[in-house]
Amino acid sequence: MRERESLIIGTLAVILQIIYLFPLIVVSKVIIQEFFSNPQVTNAQSIIELYNIITNNPSMLVGTSETVCMLSTIVLTGIAEKDKKVLQWVAGIVDGDGNFHISKKGYVELSVVMEPRDIACLYKLKQMYGGAIKATSHANAVRWRLHHKAGILSVINGLNGLLYNPVRIAQLERVCSLYNVEVISSTPLTYNNGYLSGLFDTDGSVYYNKSSNQAFITISQKERTLLDLLVSVYGGKVYASNKAKTAFKWTISKKVEVLALIDNYFHWYSCVSAKNKKFGLVKQFYYLSSIGALKASPDSELGKSFVQFVERWDATDNPQ
Template structure:
């Protein structure tokens, strides 16, 4: 994970053991767990919550190795912390100055992992680009973003620094200014806000 999110890895280490180590020549950290007791505890904790088909197949191999019955996840609902973990690992929160919109996005090669999110949380699924063989789920409508902030992230906060951007989304809509705006005070407020956004400071 990015170095600023190493605290999330230490939370995992505190529960399961293992070690956290900085990646050489990168501003990132990795977590590694090898001992049997920690692995079995981790497997039992996440068993039944794995939704990515690739990870589910990998999980099955571990379950077979340790003689644990593999559990399949129940149907996803709005009140499920899984989405927060998904965003923490594979998501991004950003704004587009030209459109004046904030986006919460998640990229995946498996479209079927993303499509159920539309009926539950809103948003849409697009092809990421012609050069990258992947799909992207995005929530961008103001009402849907505010619904997530008020009714979802308040119950299931992100564990990474991305939560600081979630906390700034409502302020984004208060501070943003149009390109034609000549109000110096508002422009300065917008510049200060962008600096906080870029530095993940809420």
């Protein structure tokens, strides 16, 4: 009799442990699947929130559908935020180097043209929407083209309300009209938005001036409207790039502002292009400047350290 009672009690204990751990197992599986689907995005915030629930209030891990739903919502919210960041990045890419074209027969094509070193951006677009990537015949550039209707609809529905370039918005409105899609007004641009990283991937630049010991983060445009918007959110200034004022450049040049933008923005909203590698080198530039390496003789140890820095900097312009 006692053996039977012990067996029953042991079985119940195992069942209770399974019930207790089931929600954690389910949500952990979702996290692991999401992690391996995109190794660059770990949904760290979702994992931290889940950890806090487990450690601060483990009694919440009761085997009920409500608990499973609650924990799953945490993970799915992280996934949704990642997807939103990606769409914001695409919006920046399209605003910068994209173009919507409608043929006389009513066919729509979206194209994005970039330098060969930044082809990783085009491959990401192809992975998301399909299309084809080919070298242009008249310039040292690479073009991604998308013209099938399903892909175009996916783009316009995803970017509707996320564009800020007046030229691109006008193009999108014509495409939306053709496909009977309601146009959504652009949402206000905020600091924590993937848009800037996409725009920087297309029209951005990072460079330094050895004489002034300065590093610069810039974005160039033919019109200043979009650049003035960046100033209102990220600071910096807009300058005319030529006397005719047919081109403009948004510039961040103060050391404190450059480092703040790298640490507080680009660290969280990484660029896809090869330009992203330069942000880490900017900090090294400031360090070498602080120890006098920029003005040291090229034959000295300090001077050699700066020569090596220049080689690494130039290598990012021609990634292998």
